[in-house]
Amino acid sequence: MARLSIVGVDDEYPALELIEHYCSQIADVELVALFQHPKEALDYLTKNPVDLVILDINMPFINGIDLLLNLPYKPLCIFLTMETQYAVKAFELDVIHYLVKPVDFAGFNKAISKAKDFLQFRDSMEKKKKEEYIMFKSDYIMNKILLADVRWVQGCGEYIVLVTPFKKYMILDRMSNFEEKYRDLGFIRIHKSYIVLGAHITSYDMAYVHLKDGEKLPLGRTYKNQLKSLF
Template sequence: MANLTIVGVDDEYPALELIRHYCDQIENVDLLEVFQNPEEALQYLQKNRVDLVILDINMPYISGIDLLLKLPYKPLCIFLTLETQYAVKAFELDVVHYLVKPVDFETFKRAVYKAKDFLQFKKSAEDKKHEDFIMFKSNYIMNKVLLKDIKWIQGFGEYIILITHLKKYMILERMSNFEENFQNLGFIRIHKSYIVLFSHISSYDANTIYLKGGEQLPLGRTYKKQLKEYFG
């Protein structure tokens, strides 16, 4: 497995030096950059995908939480902060760990290893060629859902709702990220707010997708061309 790529962001220089020092002692990690200015970090992260960001929360110009929400993708995150009152919000964002300063090396290392283990698990699941299920985190629990049971995925801002025959799952994930992660399994975007499995589509007309289960979903104008290509 490739090294875990990391970016550190903290407006206090000593904290960044500590991140450097700790990362230098952990095998198979690459600390690519550190930033005292969170706006500069945001610009970098918008252009460069990394596996893990280690973030302070209370920073000038933009908080660590807001920085994370502004990213076009969802890296793993460890909050490293003096603040304790944001722990609930952090876990709503599915962060890997919430570390309160000062942090000793062993605690820091365990948090990084936790990120490495999660990334390895995620990549191994995505790399399987003939997968008939997906795995995702919802309400702090890893869930396994068979593709045949998925009806559709609906977007709501920073969240998506995965709707199955049995229940609904709320997932902290952007539609674009879900589409990118699972497009090799036959998911297709039909609307800015809807993704379905192509194999579940029965037919379509100018404005509507008809699923084999009888459900009807809107068809966005900009997605018609792609749908026509799928149908050949």
């Protein structure tokens, strides 16, 4: 998991010291900066996006809620405050947690864990969205094909043929290039001339790979180990 980047903002220096002390005891977090002056924090955060902001609410010149609303992006936020009357507003702003001072390490760590879990979930969803389709040029036209519709890819010299239930696409590319480009999407090489989506494979034997739609494709001897790891 990537490190959770954090900025702390509180007009009381002891609170900043506490944030620093607690963060130093938690794995996979990076405390990027601490600010006692909210305007300075706003200027910094506007130019330097981070994953999570830990904010006091009642601060001079600009309070924590206004600071959050004035950012050009929406980071995760934990309010760390003595005020209890802003809990409903915090809920409306989708903050990840609301901590009331004084805060012990267990409560702080729980809030950070929630931020980590949310960020991991969000990243996985964004990755899933990116992986729902692939784009390629065929017959001088850019095509966008749902990933689940790719039955297999067959190598034909300087070209590859991408097979879907509706159409076959001739693409000027090599199998090795396609394999490298889309390996992270679940494609697997089963033969020097065939690549399939691992999710479409139901079984295999000494000579063939069997797909969900009933088709079977030749299995190359040198590619069996990849299938073993898949199953």
